[in-house]
Amino acid sequence: MRAILFLLTVLVLGPVLATVPRSASALAPQAGASLSPDNPRLTPVVQAVQAIAPSVVNITTVREGERTVSPFGQVPPGLAPFFEEFFGDMPRQRFRYESLGSGVIFDGRARLVLTNAHVIAGATQTRVHLLDGRSYEADLVGADPDFDLAVLRLAGDGELPQAQVADSQDLLIGETVIAIGNPFGYSHTVTTGVISAVGRAIRTREGAHTDFIQTDAAINPGNSGGPLVNLLGQVVGINTAIIARAEGIGFAIPIHKATRVVGELLETGRVAHVWLGLSGQDVDQATASYFGLPRPEGMVITEIYRDLPADRAGLLPGDVVLRMGGVTIEDHLHYLQLLRTHTRGERVRLETLRDGAVRTQDIALAPFTRETADGLAVARWGFSVARSPEARGLRITEVRPDSPAGRLGLRPGDHIIQVGGLRLQSADDWLRAVALFRMRSAIMLRVDRQGRWYTVQLSV
DSSP: OHHHHHHHHHHHHHHHHHTSOSSGGGGSOOTTOOOOTTOTTOOHHHHHHHHHGGGEEEEEEEEEEEEEEETTEEOOGGGHHHHHHHHOSOOEEEEEEEEEEEEEEEETTTTEEEEOHHHHTTOSEEEEEOTTSOEEEEEEEEEETTTTEEEEEESSSSOOOOOEEOOGGGOOTTOEEEEEEOGGGOTTEEEEEEEEEEEEEEEETTEEEEEEEEEOSOOOTTOTTOEEEOTTSEEEEEEEOOSTTOSSOEEEEEHHHHHHHHHHHHHHSSOOEEEOSEEEEEOOHHHHHHHTOSSSOSEEEEEEOTTSHHHHTTOOTTOEEEEETTEEOOSHHHHHHHHTTOOTTOEEEEEEEETTEEEEEEEEOEEEOHHHHHHHIIIIIOEEEEEOTTOSSEEEEEEOSSSHHHHHTOOTTOEEEEETTEEOOSHHHHHHHHHHHTTOSEEEEEEEETTEEEEEEEEO
16 A cells, blocks of 8 residues: 555656755855846945945954952952952953954055954954955054044955045935944845935044934944945945944944044054144133023133134134034033044134124144143143153153142152043153143142052142
């Protein structure tokens, strides 16, 4: 009976089974199958992705950290001080972890990759993966956290695929754009959207950011550093996942600004600070009422430095800075943060109030140099510093007697370890500290005097 059933099965199903592929691969489309140029599947988006994809890279970084271990296991970082107070010094365990990001090759011959600074911050090892499967170790050429941009150089020899760059100063609202990156580890993910706005300014916990491209193309963690591309397959921006949990809102750094930053990173390894040659103070409620302002915003100019942009533009002490680059100034800290989004050689539009009239001027920015920082520190704080051979911050070399530093009791030979929340480890840190805190009326200093550390307040 079984033999008869088997024979019937073969006779009935045999012709059908002969038409079924003998492997799953036979069902798959032919890889790399060419399409005619007029094929409707070859949309502008598809062609743009094909053009840019070989130059888009995935970045894997290795970081090292340290965590406290108690008799009950790993201690959450926020609770470590309480456990240490109760149990005393507890053992600490080092660990390694990986994080992901994206980037784009902007110079194939020099093997240079552009990405976000936060993608590689703190990395002890960086590896870059190309679409074709090649993988290379990468060295950091330079990075600037204020602009959130970094340049990597890939190990090895030979020319690599290179992205084309567009002019991001002529973007059209509603223009279709494409984001490519490595969100959540999904390699070379493509999302599409439109340009929602340009020139966006936002504030985050890290500070103020200006001149962003806003798009509704999905930009998620891991997309950071990848390119935002137009329909010609040209890079118009560098994506940055700057607002967590944002839905339908993504931001990208315009490529024309990124190009200026890259030029400085390749030249000096950092982006020079800039300034207008003025100092100021916040507008409080009483000051706002005096000037007829509806709310306490802006910055009152208190000092103009000779032969610098503000002086040449005719600004005077008592003028109120209302807006810079179209962004309303909230206070002096906001003003300084906005300055850090500009590079040397740029001009910035400044709106100021004088005698009830608003003036608008385009003013060139001047470099904020080490000499500038040293001069301001002596004039405003009353002390000068030099690099320390003991590598403990920066050593005070001179203190003016009738100055904030002199009245505080600082002495030559003291070491400044920290200014505000900024730890001093190099001359660049000192320049950054003076640029950030030069308008403060009170600054917290961490001082090392003969091996003993003190926290003091310098009142100006």
